Amino acid sequence: MVGLLVASPIFASLAKSHNPFRLIGVGLSVWTFAVAGCGSSFDFWSIVICRMLVGVGEASFISLAAPFIDDNAPVAQKTAWLAMFYMCIPAGTALGYVYGGIVGSLVNWRFAFWGEAILMLPFPILGFVTEPLPLRGFAPMESREALVSVEAVAPETEDDGTLAGGQAFVTQSKSASKLWNQFTRIANDMQTLLHDQVFVVNVLGYISYNFVIGAYSYWGPKAGYNIYHMGNADLLFGGMTVVCGILGTLAGGLILDKMTSTISNAFKLLSGATFLGAIFCLGAFCFKSLSGFLVLFTIGELLIFATQAPVNYISLHCVKPSLRPLSMAISTVSIHVFGDVPSSPLVGILQDHIHNWRKTALILTSVFFLASLIWFIGIFLNSVDLFSEEADEHPATCRRDKMKPLLEDDSSEP
Template identity: 80%
Template sequence: MASKASEPSTPPSWFTPKRLLIIFCVINLVNYVDRGAIASNGVNGTLPTCTDAGICTSGTGIQGDFHLSNFQDGVLSSAFMVGLLIASPIFASLAKSHNPFRLIGVGLSVWTFAVAGCGSSFDFWSIAICRMLVGVGEASFISLAAPFIDDNAPVAQKTAWLATFYMCIPAGTALGYVYGGFVGSQFNWRVAFWGEAILMLPFPILGFVMKPLQLEGFAPLESKQTPTSVETNVSETGEVSVTDDGMLAGDQPFTRGSESTSRLWDQFTRFSKDMQVLLHDQVYVVNVLGYISYNFVIGAYSYWGPKAGQSIYHMSNADLVFGGITIVCGILGTLSGGLILDRMNSTISNAFKLLSGATFLGAIFCFIAFCFRSLYVYIALFCIGELLIFATQAPVNYVSLRCVRPSLRPLSMAISTVSIHIFGDVPSAPLVGVLQDHIHDWRKTALCLTSVFFLAAGIWFIGTFLKNVDIINEDEEGQSATSIRDKTKPLLEGNNYAENNYQP
C-alpha cells in the first residue's frame, strides 16, 4: 500500500480560515447594519404632526407610512427578538442531524428574503411578520458561526479571532444608523432594506454551492446513515411483494409515519438531554448568569443613554455623542479583550479573571462618571469605563464555547443568546423606565443601573474558583478529549497536501 508521502497532492482550497473569518465578519456586520438601520430616523421615521396653528407635517419612514403608534413601533423590535429567541435553540439542535454549514445557508436565505419583504411590506402586520423571519434567519448564524471560528482559528489567536467577529456588533449597528439615515432621507426607507438584501445575497448562495464544512465533535452525516430496505410493490399479477425485513409493502406508509414520529421524538429527547447537561454545568451557568447581568445594563444603556445624557448634561447632540463612544470603545475594547486573553494564555480560569476584573474596573469608572457634573469629565471617565466593559465580549463567548464538548457548542451559544435577551436587555429598558418614573432623576437612575455591573463582576469572580476543564475535542459519547492545540487544519483542505503542509 502506497504511503501518504507518495500519493499525489492537490493544492488547498481557497477557502482558508482567514477567509472564513472575513466572510463571517461581513455577514455579522450586515446583520447589525440591519438592526441599526431600522432604528435610524431615516428608516424608522416619525408620525404626522400638527401645530396649534393648524400647520401639519406628513409622517416619514415606517412609522409615518403605516401610521404606527409608539407601541406598534416598539413591537417591530420585539418581533425580531421573538424570531431570534425561538429559532436559535432549534437551529442548534438541528446541527446534530444536518450539516451546520448548510444550516447557516438556510438561515441566511430566510434572512435575505425576509429583509426584502420588509422593504415590500404594505402594513404593520406584514412588516412585523417579516421582522420575525429576519430574527429566524439570523438565529442559525448566531448559533453556529462562533464554533466554526473557534475550530479553525490559529491556536495563539483564538480569542482575538472571536473578538474580531464580535467587534462587528457595535461597528455594524453604528454603520446602520448612518446607512439608514442617508438612504432613508435621500431615497426611501424601503430602499434601505432592499440594499441590505442585495448585500447579503452572495452569502446564502455560497452556503449552498460550496462544499459544506464540518464542525469538530460532529460525526460526518454519511456515517449516520443506514441502508434502507428494498421497497417492493404489488405486481400486476396480484402478487404481494415483501421487503428484505419481511414487511408487507402495503404496510410501508404506516411504518414511514412511525419512523418520522420516532425521529421527531428522538430529536426532542436529544435536545432535552443536552439541555440537562448545560444546566448541570456550573461553569456554563455561572458564565451565563454573569452575562445576563452585564447585558441588563448594556441593553438599558443603549436604549436610555441618549435621553439620560441629554437630561443630566443638557447635551444637544446626545445621539451623536453616545453613538461615537459606542463605536470607538466597542471596537477597541472588544479587540483588546481578545488580545489580552490570548496574551494571558487562553484558559477558562483566565477568562473569568479577565471578565470579573474588567467589569469591576469598568463599573467603577462608569459609576464615578455619572457622579460628576462636568460634561467633559463625564465623557473622559465614561469612555475608559466603556473600554473596560466591552473587553468582556470575547472572553465571555470563549467560556461558552470551551466549557462544553464540541457537539454542544451550537446549543451553548444559542441558549446563551436566548438567556441574555430574555432576562437581560429585553426587561431592562422597561424596568429602568419604571424606576425613572418613581425617582424622576436620571442621575440616580443611571447610578442604580450601573451598580448592576458590580453584580456581574461578582458572579464572574465566583467562576474563577470553579473546577473547570477546557474541553476542546470530545466525541458524542465522551470517549476522547484531544486538545485542538495539537492539531489545527484549514477548512476544505486539499487532502494530503493540506494535512502535511498547513501551518496556522
C-alpha cells in the first residue's frame, strides 16, 4: 500500500513529459523484479521492501490504464470496458488464492512468487517494444524530442567561446528549471482537482464507500463466525465477495451504458445502487438464520459492487483529458488513506467498546447511507463531461484514429 500510494501521483505527473505507454512498461518491470524478489527474500524486512516495490509497479496501471481504456473504448461501451478492467481485481484475487494455495502445498511458497514473475515477464517487454499509444490530452513524444534536440544543439551553433564554456552551467540551470516546472505543474494540477466540485464529491462518496468495504474484507469472516458460527467463514465470505464483485462490477458498467453514460446518470446509479445495497446488507445482519443472511447479503453485495465502473467513469470524465491520470491517482490515494486503511482499526476499537459483532456490523454498514447521500448531491451539481464536450466541438479530430489522436497538452511550455 505504501508503494502504491507514493508512486501513483508520480506516475501520473510523469505522464506529462513521458510517453504513458512506456511508463506502464517501466511499472510492470518494477513489479516483475519485485515479485521475484519476494520469492528470494531472506528475512522479514527484505520481503516488506519487495512488497512495497510491487505497489510501485501497480501504481503505473492505477494512473494510466483507465485513461487508455477510456480513449479506445467505443463511445456506447465506455463504462462496460472500464467494468471489465475493474472486474479483474476480484477475479485476480480469487485466482491468486487458488494458484498460491496449490503451488504452496505442492512445492514451496517461493515458487508461487517466481512463477508469477515468469508469467508477467512478456508484458513489460511488450510495453517497451510495442509502438507507443499516446494518451488524449498529451503532446506527442516526437514533438517533445524535437524540442529537446533543438535546445541541445542550438548553443553549439554559436561561435562564442564563452557560451560554449558555460554549456554545463546552462544545462544544469535548465535541469533545475525543468524540475521546478514539474513541481509547479503538479501543484497547479492538484489545485485544479481540489477546486472541482464534481471530483471532490465523487471522491468523498468513494471514501465513505471504501471505508465499509475495507472493514468488511478485514473483519467480515470474524463477524460471520461470531454472529452465525460459520465454520468456514473465510471461504464463504471470500467466495461471495469474488462472485458478487465480478457480476456486480460488470452489471454496473452495462447498466450505465444502457442509461447513456453521463456524469449525472453515473451519480444516480451510484446513489441508488449504494442506498439499496445498504438496505439489503442491513437487513442481512438483522436475520438470525444463516440462510436468510446469505440471501440478503449476496443481493446487497451485488448492488454495492455495481458502483465500481460508474465511480471511475466520473473520475475520468469530470476533468480535462490531461488531468485524467492525476485524477485516478489522487482518487486511489484518497480512498485508501481516508477509507479502508483507517476503517479496520476503527471498527476494532468500536467492537472493543460494545462487544457485539451484530451491532458493530450494523453501525459499519450504515456508513453506506452516507456514501449514497454524498453521491446523491452530485446529481445536482453543474457537471460537464469534458471528454464528450471536446468530442462534440472537434468531431473531425476526435475520431478513434490512432494516427490522429486529439492531443491537447495544456502543460507544454513554448
